[in-house]
Amino acid sequence: MYKKRFDGRKFEEIRPTEAKAGIIKRADGSAMFTIGKTTALAAVYGPRELHPKFKQDPSKGILRCNYNMMAFSGSGDRVKPGTSRRSREISLVTEGALNPVLDLTEFPGTVVDVFIEIIQSDAGTRCAGICAAAMALADAGFPMKDLVSAVSVGRVDDKLLVDLNKEEEDHHEGAGVADIAVAMMPRLGKLTLLQMDGFVSREDLAKVLEMAKDACKKIYDVQKNALMEKYK
Amino acid sequence: MKIIRNHIHALLEKNERLDGRKFDELRKNISIEYGISPKSAEGSARVKFGNTEVVAGIKFEVIKPYPDEPDKGTIMAGVELLPLSSPEFESGPPDIKAIELARAVVDRGLRESGAIDFKSLCIKKGEKAWVIVIDVYSINDEGNLADAMGLCALAALKDAKFPKYDEKTEKIVYEERTTKGLGIKELPIPITVVKIKDKILVDPTLEEENCVEARLTITTLEDGRICALQKGGETPLDTKEIDHMVELATKKAKELRKLLEKK
Numbered sequence: 001m002y003k004k005r006f007d008g009r010k011f012e013e014i015r016p017t018e019a020k021a022g023i024i025k026r027a028d029g030s031a032m033f034t035i036g037k038t039t040a041l042a043a044v045y046g047p048r049e050l051h052p053k054f055k056q057d058p059s060k061g062i063l064r065c066n067y068n069m070m071a072f073s074g075s076g077d078r079v080k081p082g083t084s085r086r087s088r089e090i091s092l093v094t095e096g097a098l099n100p101v102l103d104l105t106e107f108p109g110t111v112v113d114v115f116i117e118i119i120q121s122d123a124g125t126r127c128a129g130i131c132a133a134a135m136a137l138a139d140a141g142f143p144m145k146d147l148v149s150a151v152s153v154g155r156v157d158d159k160l161l162v163d164l165n166k167e168e169e170d171h172h173e174g175a176g177v178a179d180i181a182v183a184m185m186p187r188l189g190k191l192t193l194l195q196m197d198g199f200v201s202r203e204d205l206a207k208v209l210e211m212a213k214d215a216c217k218k219i220y221d222v223q224k225n226a227l228m229e230k231y232k
Numbered sequence: 233m234k235i236i237r238n239h240i241h242a243l244l245e246k247n248e249r250l251d252g253r254k255f256d257e258l259r260k261n262i263s264i265e266y267g268i269s270p271k272s273a274e275g276s277a278r279v280k281f282g283n284t285e286v287v288a289g290i291k292f293e294v295i296k297p298y299p300d301e302p303d304k305g306t307i308m309a310g311v312e313l314l315p316l317s318s319p320e321f322e323s324g325p326p327d328i329k330a331i332e333l334a335r336a337v338v339d340r341g342l343r344e345s346g347a348i349d350f351k352s353l354c355i356k357k358g359e360k361a362w363v364i365v366i367d368v369y370s371i372n373d374e375g376n377l378a379d380a381m382g383l384c385a386l387a388a389l390k391d392a393k394f395p396k397y398d399e400k401t402e403k404i405v406y407e408e409r410t411t412k413g414l415g416i417k418e419l420p421i422p423i424t425v426v427k428i429k430d431k432i433l434v435d436p437t438l439e440e441e442n443c444v445e446a447r448l449t450i451t452t453l454e455d456g457r458i459c460a461l462q463k464g465g466e467t468p469l470d471t472k473e474i475d476h477m478v479e480l481a482t483k484k485a486k487e488l489r490k491l492l493e494k495k
Contacts (some may be wrong), residue, residue, distance in 0.1 A: 024285075024317065024371060024372045025374065026318050026372050026374065027316070027319075037271045039269075040318065041371065042316075043317070045315070045319050066315070068314075070269075070287070070289060071267060071287075071291065071310065071365070071367040072269060072272055072273035072289025072290065072291050072365075072367050073272045073289070074272055075272060076273075076404075076406045076407075077291075077293075077406075078291035078367075080364055081310060081312065082325060113315070115314065115315050115316035117314060117369070119268065119269050119287065120268075120269040120271055121271075121272055122271055134316065147318065169396065228242070
């Protein structure tokens, strides 16, 4: 029985969240997104010409994401610099999470680069990265159907909850943990990222995705307010 | 690009700079923030020189000491010029510019000055010793990453606390941090002095860096001793110029040292 969360939060409560847009002056768009102790930075460069040329799409621009953990940002051992299988997979699903809201038909033959850097981690880094990246794309002024807000939800032992921290993610007692990463178009209520480690019942999945919707709405407000703050 | 270069040259002739600073003047808004990644890193810091921003983090590892120095630990420094921080930086392993910064600016000054007593990093002679790994990243490049990174590495080292080491399991317990710091004995501060059109100036902005003919990064200690030098750029320097550059670097390092000593 998981009666009380390790950090005292309610089961449907996200950690304290902070966001800021336009933090990197050299970039065409940028943002910082912090949830609990997890902090992600994102910068957008482009549209710019894509090389090698055969990778260009004559009908639209291509979104290219690059997720990276700084060497000192892990829990425990130093993270070896350079790309890993993990970082490449996260880069791929981040592109998948953002592509549905973007319309790059105005920029054929180009690439839009999104660089995500994790400064500190306490679980939920891919979701924090997606939140920062969506803000950076909006900050850069790309046409977008909606923003993207992301959060991890899941089950710890017998409880469904949102925004797992590292301690919860590593909890092995009882029925273990299901860790589900979700990204959503908050206004349209549609999912653009869905991944899970662990196992969950059909009923619980439906319930926890509803919890994710509410959590994403709160995150959306934080993102939106930060973007508006920059253009006040 | 050429227009800006011509403009910078014309200003320098009148003893002026693009942002209104004097030749021997650092940017006014230089800041140090400690503990930017306190959960993950044993020490960390952020440094801003105007809009130039860098971060650094420290991780502790345990290795078998090198056979020729069985009673010593060591440091390891890495620099990455992130493509996040400039449209000119590309993804991939550190290029030659990043390697030069890591070796000549961050590592050399720390190593040669004896800022850290490597003997104090020994856990068990010939068997176990600490390695202090310093990773520095560019966040926004608006010129003079070198001096910002040098300062940031020092700030992160000052912020660092040893994690617990469990002698029985021979493992680092990262979750448990001790109150013991590294006991930094010296603050080797690198200052880059550049030559453009026979003028010598400090803390170049990005526009000025694109006009640099020669640069010299000089790392000095509190007592004025020089502990590292690195010349770059395609133009030669004469000994009079070098002496002037050293004088400037020593003076400017004092200003930055004061900022660090506040902690």
